[in-house]
Amino acid sequence: MPRFDLLLRGGRLVDPKNEVEGVFDIGIEAGKVVEVGNDLPGAMAWRIVDLDGYTLIPGVIDTHTHVRGPAQLMMAKAGVCTALDMGDVRGVIDEFHNRGCGLNIAGLQIVGPPWPHGEPSAQDIAGFVDEVMADGAIGVKILGAYRPATLRATALMIEMANRARVYVAMHAGTLEHGSDFDGMVEAIELAGDNCLHVAHVNSYLRGLHRDAAEEALAGLAVLKGKRNIVSESYLAVINGTGGKIGKDGLPESPVARNCLKIGGYSVDDKGFEAAIRDGYAQVYAGEEGGETVLLSGREGVELWRAQGTDTGASFRVNSPRSTMLLATTKDEQGEFIVDAISTDGGNLPRNVAVQSVLSLVRYGALSMEDFIWKVSTVGALMLGLPGKGHLGVGADADITVLDLRLGKAIMTVVGGKVVMAHGVVYGSEGTLLTTGRGERRAREAGLKYQIVDPAEMWLYTKRLSGLPG
Template identity: 40%
Template sequence: MYSLLLKNGRLVDPASGVDGKLDVAIEGTRIACAADDIDPGQASQTLDMEGKVIVPGIIDPHVHLTERLGGHEGFYMLAQAGITTAVDFAGPVSEIRDCFRKEACGLNIASLEAIIPGDNLSNENPPSKELEEVILSSLEEGGLGIKIMGGHYPLTPEATRRSVDVSNRNEAYIAIHAGTTKKGSNLEGALEAVDIIGASSAHLAHINSYCRGTVKPALEEVLDLLAKLRSRKNIVSGSYLAMVNGTSGKCIEGRPESLITRRCLEMGGYAQTTRGLEKAILSGFAGVSTRKGKTNVLLYGEEARKVWLEDDNVPVSFPVNSPEAILLCAITKRDDNSFIVPSFVSDGGAIARNCIVERGLMLVKMQYMSLADFILKTSINPARMLGLTTKGSLSPGKDGDITILDLETCTASMAIARGKIIMKDKEVLGTGGTMIITEKASPGFKGDHFQRISLSESQLYSKPAS
C-alpha cells in the first residue's frame, strides 16, 4: 500500500531522464515508483495533480534560521516557498539542533557553523590547530562544517587558506563569504578567495553579491568573476535572484555597526550614519524586517522607522544587487553545458526573499533557461554539492521530497518532504523536521529525526559528475 499517490501530473526528473505524464507513488518516507496510471486503490491518499508539474524537492543551499540572523520564522517561510531542504549558513549549529524538531515545519535542515574572531576563534589569524578544533566541533554538534564570514568578520588571507586546508583534510563542508583582512567583500575579495582556494575545494557564497559595481561597473565585475570561475569546478557556489540583500540595522556611536550596511547607504547616496539609515528607511530605500503573523516581512517608510527605533538590532535590506550580475550568474554556462554558478540560493529563510522558485520559474517562462535547467540549479546540483545522494531525483528509493510547481503562476503549490505534505496552497502543514548530519556527529543524535550523510559524497570531495 502506498501512503501517497500523485496522479495526472507532469513528472520532470532530469536525473532519471523523465519528462512526461506519470503518476508518482510514495511509500513512507521514500519514492516507491513512477508509472502510467497507478491504481488509486493501492494508495491510502491520492491527490490529483492535473495541470501541475512534479519535480524533485527544491533545495536552498544558503539560508538563515537562527535568532541572530532573523529568527525561527524562517522555517515557516521556507516551507511556504516550496523548499523541502535548506542549509542554515551560519548557525549556531546547536541552536538549529535544539529547535528543529519543534519548529522545522517538516523540512530537511542542515547547518554550518560560522567562524568568528572574538567569538569561537581567538583572533583573526588563528593557527590550524585552533581551526581544526572548531571544524571538528561543528561536525560533532551535527553541522556539515564551517562558514567564513569574510564580509562581516574577516580572517587574514593566511587563516582563510588554513581553514580551507583543514576543512578539506577533514572532509568538512567549507563555505566562504569572500573578504579578508586585506580585501573587501567585493570583486577584489572574490578574486582573492578564488586564488586562496586554489586547487582545493570550497563553496564560495552568493557570487552575484560581489558584483554590485563598487570596484568597477557591475557588468564588468560579473564578467571578470565568471571568467575566473569558468575553469574552477572545484569551487561550488550559488547566486541570488532577489534584488535586496540582508544586513544589520544596528547602530553604535552614531553610525551603523556593519560595514556592509554603511556601504549600502553609500551606494544609495545616503550618509553612512544613524541619521542616514533613518532617512533611507523613511524614503523606502531600506526595508526593515519585522514579524507579521508566522512570517517576517520587509516594512518600508514610517512604519519601518517605528520598528527600527524600538530595536535597531533587526535585519535591514537594501536593493543593492545588480540585475546584470543576477542574470548572468543565473544563466551563464561553460562549454560543456554546466552552469558556472551551479545553484540558486536565497540567503533568505528568515529574511523575506525566498524567491528562488518564483523568480527561477520566471526565467523558465522567459525561456532564459529550460525547466530541466531550473531543476538542475534548484535540486540536482545542490544535492551533489552537499553529498545528499538520496535527493535531487525521484527515482525509486530516493527520499520522498517533492515540490509541485504551477508554471502559470510561477509558484510552488505544494511541498512534500520525506513523504509528508508540508505545504499546500501556501498553507504550511508540516511539523517536526529532519536534521541532516554527518557520520562524524555525536552518536547520541539518532532516530528518525536525523539523517546521516557522508561528505565524501559531496562534490567538494568526490569527482564531479560528468
C-alpha cells in the same frame, strides 16, 4: 493492504536526470518513490492526491539559507524540501522541535575571530572543527565580511577544513579586502588548491566599483573553470545585514556601508535614515502570521530609532542585471559557471528561487531542465544526497508541485509526507542531515537524522567529475 502510503495522480512529471517528462502517477511508500507509471490503481493507496494540471519536479534544495524564526514555515511555503543553513547548526537543532516543518536541514557553524590567542593556531581551528562536527554540523562557514581574519588565518581555516574533509563555505572578506569583487577573488586565491564554497556570489558583484553587469561578467570570468570552487547565487533584490550605527556615527556592518554607497547615500547615520525613509533599506519588524515583516518609510525609521538602530536591515541592492547573468551563464561545455540558485533566505522574505527562476523560464532565459538542475539536482550533489535531485524508482519522495500558471509552488512533499499544500503548512519536526560525528548529538536531541559525508559532496567531488549529469 494498500501498497502506497501516498499516490500522486495525474500530474506532469519533469525529471531530467531520468529523462522522464509527461503525465504520470507516482506511488510512494515508506518515504520513497516505488512506482512511476500510468493508471496506478487507487485501491492500492492509503491516500490519493489528484494533481491534474500541476507540474511535479524533484524537491527543491536551497543551498544557502538561514533557518531561524519563521524560516521553516516560509521555506515550506516556497516549495523547499531540503536546505543548507549557513552558519548556526546549533540554532537549527533547537528549532526542530519548536518550529520544524518536516524539512531536511544540514547546517554549518560559523568559525572566526575572536580567537583565544589572537591569531589561531592549526590546533585552535582543528579543535573548533571537532567541536562543531560533534554539535551536528556538516562543516564550517567563514564569515569574512563580518568577522574578518588575517589572510593567513583565513587560508588556514580553509586548509584545516579541507584536511578534515568537512564542508567549508565562505562569505568573502578578510582584514585586507571586503565583501566585494576583490574580496571574492581573494577568497579563491586563499583557497589555493583547496576546495571552497564561495557563498552568494551575487553579493560581491552588485556594482560597488563598476556597472553591475560588468562586475557580474568579471566575476563569471574568475569563477569559470575553477573545479575546486562551488558557488551559488540568489535572485532576490533584497539582501540582509545589520542596521546598527556605531559610536563613530558609521554603520557597523561593512555590508551596510557598501549598500549605502551603491545606493548613492552618504555612509553615515543620516544616509542610513534617508535610505530607510526612501524604501531602499528596510528594517526587521518581527513576524506576523509566520512571515518576517520588513518596514521602511516613516514607520521604518521610527522602529529603527526606537531600537537604538540595532535592527536587522535589508537593502534593495541586488541588481537584476547582475543576478540574472550569474543565474543563467554557462561555459563552453554547457555547464553553469555558478553551480546553484539559492536564496540566502529562510527567515528573510526572499525565498523566491522557484518564483524567480520560473519567470526566467517563462522569459526563455532558462529551460525547465536548467531550472530543475539549478534548484534541485545540483543541490543534491552539493549535499551528497544521491536519493534526491531526481524522482526515479528508489528516490526519496521529495517533490515540489508547481502551478506554472501562478508561477509558484503549491505543494511540498518531503519523504512522502505532504508538508505544505496551497500555502498551508502541515509538516512538523524534520530531519537533520549530519555526519557520523554528529550522530550522537542528533540522537540526544531526539531528532530524526540522516548521515551524510562531506567527502562525497560536490565541494570535493566536482573536481573529480567531468560534465555533470
